[in-house]
Amino acid sequence: MSDKPAVCVQIADDLLAAAIGEASPGAVGRVELHVAACRSCRRELQGYRALEGTVATMRAESQPNEQAAQARERLETKLADLRQRLLTYRVFASPLGHILIARSELGISLVEYLDRGTSLKASRLVNEPGVETAEGGEDLEAAYRDLTEYLGGRRQRLDWPLDLRLARSDFQRAVLQATAAIPYGAVVSYVGLAHDIGKASAPRAVAQALRWNPLPIVIPCHRVIGASGALTGYAGSKLGLKRRLLTLEGVPTTTEAHAPAIRTQAMYVLYPGDREYCVPTCPSLDTRRPAPLTRFGSRRHAEAAGFAPCTTCRPDLHPISR
């Protein structure tokens, strides 16, 4: 090899490039001239061309391949399993602090106020058994945009597909589903919600279930309050946030910072099962068995939720003045 003439060594690269079709026309010309005169380089060029032909058959040869097909099948099983477990997430710096939104292939599964940090490490997902996490894409940004619009009062519904698998029990799922049905601008009590799911005696368990709501704002647990009208609690120590969310929906609240409550006398009421809403002093209510009421901050939201003004107290003619 090393005893090649200098001219052959010099042209070796161009010769190989020419053989595999990667040489410039000028180089091809030089190579052709050289091999016309040099037998050993001619032989080399033919060798490379033959190798090109072999490589082409290698490229084509392995088209349908049983081993690959079996490997693909096993991969698909593994992927299906990962798909089940994988939650993609993003963290957003929102006006309410850092919020993590996560979703599965079924829908949004977590909206979390990150109190202890600004990354995944501060999330409950870290300790969630059987869950794998990965950074998410633009669908989560779209969800965050919706949320921002909601917090800015430019949107009243978050119509996302939801995945409630992070709920801890069937009971919690039932509580969350009932909570999701509370209309915008309305509040119900923990007692009322317990009634709704057929567990009238368990308002504390209901409150506990909402404490671990994986989807705050989306599943509006801020619309559930104490029977006395006190806001009681929200996401640990975020009572101010609960009040802010209710104010956004037109629910009047008292201004005492330490024990905020809704102003029940300034709200319209709805008796369970009724299609008509009343002023709180409606005489029709006096004749009925006491029951947990749904309250609306405004007529607009009561009517948007599908309820008509009562024909006895006529809130349409005599609205509550604040």
Added chain:
Amino acid sequence: MMMRQEDFGAVVSAHHDEIFRYLRRAIGPAGDAEDLSQETFLRAYRAYATLPKDANVRAWLFSIATNLAKNHFRSETRRRRAYGEVRGGAQAATSTTQEAELLSREAGGLVDGIVQRLPFKQRLAFTQRKIHGLDYGAIGKNLGCSAESARAHVFQALRKIRQGLDGYGLLPGEPAQ
């Protein structure tokens, strides 16, 4: 715009078999190509949502697969060194390639046998360029070198393969003087 995780099934159908074949050549007959191709696609799935919509998915898969092959190669080398198997390992590789050569008398099988004995980077560069048609820029990125060096690796590999085939008298042409 970014990719949607839901569309990943199409990625598997389109690219799995090719990546599998690539890895089989990249790590050789003794390695577990299925294990690495599986890992390639599981990793890709996890990161798929963050991949820009105009990204070249095929090139991206090749880069993940190449990284895994490199790690595999490194840990294999370490393992062999740790157990003092350098000679034994080399012998084992030679005997499997000889077997492959005996089993397949055709030129493709011979080329594959020689490819298995190439230095690792040349083997990867040759396979990516000549079997899978990647461009030198992509190959350079995968191997952590320039497009120029990638091309040099491919050329070096072709030289060695040609010389190797020469010994079998399988290449046509006038006999050497």
